[in-house]
Amino acid sequence: MKNSSLIKGWRWQYLVLLICSQSFAICHTERDCFASSGKALGSSSFLLGMTKRSGVTTAEQQQTITGTITFENMPLAGVTVTVKDKQTTSITDNNGQFTITAASGDVLIFSFTGFKTVVLTVQGYEILKIAMQEDTTTLKEVTINAGYYKVKDKERTGSISKITSKDIENQPVTNALAAMQGRMAGVSITQTSGIPGGGFDIQIRGQNSLRADGNSPLFIIDGVPYASETTGYYLTTGPQATTTNPLNSINPNDIESIEVLKDADATAIYGSRGANGVVLITTKKGKAGKTTFTATAMNGTGRVTRFADLMNTQQYLAMRNEAFANDGITPGPADYDVNGTWDPNRYTDWQKELTGGTVDINDLKASVSGGSEKTQFLISGDFHKETTVFPGEWRYKKGGAHVNLNHTSDNGKFRAQFSGGYTAQDNLQPGNDLTAISKKLAPNAPALYDADGTLNWEDSTWENPLALLKGKAKGRTSDLVANAVLGYQLLPELTVKSSFGFTDLRHEESRTMPTTMYDPAYELGSEYSILLLTNTARRSWIAEPQAEWSKTWNKSKASVLAGATFQQQNGRQLVQEGDGFASNALIYNLSSAYLIDIITDSEQVYKYQAFFGRANYAYDERYIINLTGRRDGSSRFGPGKQFATFGAVGAAWVFSNEKFLKDRKTFLSFGKLRASYGTSGSDQIGDYQFMDTYSTTGNNYNGISGLQPTRLFNPDFGWESNTKFEVALETGFLKDRIFFTAGWYRNRSSNQLVGIPLPGTTGFSSIQANLDATVENRGIELTLRTVNFQTEHFNWTTSFNISASRNTLLSFPDLEGSTYQNQFVIGQPLNIRKVYHYTGVNAATGLYTFEDVNGDGSLSATDDKQTVLDLNPKYFGGLQNQISYKGVQLDFLFQFVKQVNYNAAYLSGIPGMMANQPTAVTDHWQQPGDVAEYQQYTTGVNGAAVDAASKYRESDAAITDASYIRLKNVSLSYNLPEKWLSGVKCRVFAEAQNLLTITHYKGADPEFRAPGFLPPLKVFTAGLQLTL
């Protein structure tokens, strides 16, 4: 055969291309290929069909090359065809066909994510036929968004976890954070309330800050920082456990991927705001190719996961009567449950009655995307509605639209990208969470409704819980996040770009307390009704000009990035109260109120400025080093203390590319060892804290509006600093069918910004200051991904992740002299509770006993609360399985957490008082000599029993095992064969969230931060997705 450089006279020739995972070979005949390419892996091959145009062509002459690309004999659309070093690109269309201009001798690169890249040299052939092969080593090729730059997973030196829209779309959730639970090592997410629009608590690698509200990571949406501070106000936020959280505005449907940056190498480039980790949310972008239209409709139901086991009427009345007998008194006029006023034979399961409803969920999404190789677009919209478990008409509605436009100029040097998203939420919830009441109401409490259908007040002997539902909490949020990136390639190695972002959030919430909430016997007219109204506006803009230089030569690859950030955020909050209305129908109109009182009118301006840079060098794809640095300034610190510098170094060694291991690629297909060390900071302390001011209170006296000292003044506080160190190993075996990573990290934070607690005698409860204490978080994260089966029809992949961390207070000079002396212990975590040690019920007295640690004969908080209990999870993680057979796909995720938390004993009152108790309390002491779990009953007048019960709640009996395994998500879907619907792709699916909870916890649901609120719900949905 003639040499490949000769063009003339060729007819159809078939070339066999053998692709090895990292290298390629070009041959003219099968025989040649086998001979020259070295090992041949796999039996699939590329078939390259060529035909020669008649006539002579020279090597430099441009010609039009066309071809078809297939996968498993089906045309493959969207494959990128590039002429190397020439910036000419093309994309295969719906039929897998492409056209490109290239000269003979040019190298054509065919790439598509998830498939092995094909490279071949143009030999004057016009028509090519290429069959592509799926790449099991996908993971490493995937590009990870690291914030200011993108990096291939195999080359990254930092610790970044990622989930994609595939993981998110399987879950019927409304909050993006819910979609992350159990899927990422090191990321612990707890749902604080089951009410829609409720919040989530997120901690990345443990608690760094002594302050509970100083642990939020930095949220960035398409490069625009998104403030996660609450937009609500405690008086107007409805029944959620925490005030309104703006993260609910982020629409899970619009998300393409979520990357969480955890270690110094990844977060240092975010400098002062990266100490608690960074959550990068990337929204969906338009894709070139045929215009596709997708629509999804979903319906579902939900209910509470578990109820607590509470007493029935017989047990309850027996308890009450015994309590009275123990105290030696008879039921008084107000003891309606036992003095005959209420029917002793009634029984209502209040948990079912008040929180046992089913939630109705409706969800609709649609999107259109398409474009050419130069311009792509995506437009999507969605709507979601769900009701609640409470009786009555309550609902949460959310709708939004998302637009993305990308454009590249003809010469490929100029790129523009625009993304914008708008979300509106409308929430109508009861003003109070009925969960706590449902657990306390006496089982024989009267009926909710009278014979004539009105609320029953049973002659004013009780507060009908449904009356509380007449007080409503409404919330309306509209949120715009927009971002534009403009980039220009000045030189082949140098690109300058700038991103501009803008967010605008308006939030209005109101809470009404109409007099219809109260017993009509008190004849309270609407002149007592109250309206509380909060209006919050928050707007921010950010500009980040950057320049990036990158060059590849010989075996080296280097890139340098430099940029600046300018950001400003303006916020304003107005909280008003209206008292007294002519009629309860006018209660939402503030101008109808007799009295209007302004509770607070506050304004915040936050300004931020930074310069950052990154230098990355990789040699021979084996040795990689990454340096990042940032200098930040924040308006939250006083003059002279506003600026600080942060930096990190990360290095990686891809030892699987070393000569001595390259031959073992069948077994060890990938191995990387990486480490990083660096510093980051935190300025999450609220604005203006360094100022000594008086502020208006809205308190009016004698016509003068009051001014009060805002805080205790400390001008000296500055940045917290946080150093992170990590070492990790990433390995892939058997062509990456088994992918295992293990990481160990150690973070230390010092100079913590806290509100140092102060006794009330100082007039305030705390002062903002830097604490000279060092807190350490260290832990390990392990992930394992196995491709158990991968055949043409059947695939089964398992992913497992587990994280265990330990938080320790390393040093605290003069702890004994500070106000934290009774809260922290050196060598123990921050999130500890110091409690009494419970030593059982005294068989003679029937009272709880506790250990008198210092033996002085009395129990005092300072001396005897010495038992330390750690409320941080010991370990947590998830196990996910994805199974697909032909068109059917089943995904399920188990999430597990090992922790201790407050149990039901903490929440319920004293057994014997007029409140329902868990059934467990029936095992109680009755007479001397009894051995029992719980002490004697009392109606509240036995001082010793009340004191013992109060200490019981402050002892280690109130904090018990709350570990659980939850079948967090199950998703079953079936792709209808396309031929049934003439080319329309249709997928039917059923999804469930929190389906099953396995736990020993004595109480309702073990997932909460503050007890007494509605726990997360169990949700089932089913739906249909059409793609045209």
Add this chain to the structure above:
Amino acid sequence: MKNIFLKFYALLIPIFLLWGCDNFVEVDLPSGQLTAPAVFEDVSTANAAMADVYAKLRESGALTGNGTGVSSLMGNYADELDYYGDSAAATQSFYNNALTATDGTVAGLWNNSYNEIYSANAIIEGVAASTGLQATDKNRLTGEALFVRALVHFYLVNLYSAIPYVSTTDYEQNRHVERLPVDVVYANIIADLEQAQTLLPEDASPERVRPNKTAAAALLARAYLYNGRWAEAANAASAVLNDANYAMENDIDAVFLNGSTSTIWQLKPSADGINTYEGSNFIFTAGPPPFVALTSELVSAFEPGDLRRTHWVGSITDGATTWYYANKYKEQMNTGTSVEYSIVLRVAEQYLIRAEARARQGELIGAKEDLNVIRNAAGLGDTPAVSQQELLDAVQRERRVELFTEHGHRFFDLKRNGALDAALSPVKPGWNTTDALLPLPEAELLLNPNLAPQNPGY
């Protein structure tokens, strides 16, 4: 090429320009805040700071008329009020005399009181450092702040016994304060009031909503009495009673109106139309009572023919049971314009103070005169008491029916006379001797060990 470099520089110039702009991160003071020194340079902002202190007294702490103030809480704690509300609410523990150191209301009383004291100290220090205020304004503001400081400490020492006396805003000192013995606390209170008396204006403020010299004298009289200094108590009370501007009302229903001549100092509501928290909390229109009702012991303590029994006590009956409520303040709802303000100091109390002080000193005739003023105003005849002990007992009985549900007088009187156990053990099943004192909040003890020991029984 030129184009490229031009574009390059064009993009970089803004970066370099702003590199120099380090003051990009400076922010102005937000609207709604003023620097502390600026507040005391201008009399209207200084007045606003003082106004806020009064508003705080009205809304929270010991003196508020709502459910967290001592009028309601100590009324329930002693034998004035029966509690009918939600057993999970804070007042239940007070009613049961079953308080614990972790009780939130107890902590609230402590913390709010010290916050009021801080604000008062901030005013004293700010005014002293001011260069822009006139001397008359400086004196008035300092006098008012000293008055408030003494007033709040007075309630603290009567609730918790030995307490720290805070007279500076310096948090470094205040976080290590120790509990001072009761006598030392009273000495400080009296010193503050005596100084306030010299600084406060002679004339009453419009509507008597801010304290003046006479108010300081009235509170001094009470402090001397509680501290056992009889002669000084009588003198201070005389100073008040000799002021012609303050006299007993003839019409018993007018005593608690905001225009009453017997009021020495009252707290003005936040807006016109609002009346008192006491009125809205104590009055009910249908039984059973939603919140509290007067105890049968109190209702039967009135002598026959006592106008206060008919005018200051209301009743509701459903045919089978009758409940009584405190009707001193008669407005439960808002009215077109306010008619009642919450009264802290009034003339009747001064007569009773002087009667007791005189009786203690053996001036039995003078004591009888003062006691009879009160009795006659209530439509009762002169007191039959003759001996010193009989007179003292008669004064205590009179105080009970005159000052009921007003800022914990009943509880404090029983305590200072050592009569708590005798009066309360028979009627309150949860009563223990150690309940004479409230517990110090546990959180405070954990943050400041100098506050140890905790009060006995907790």
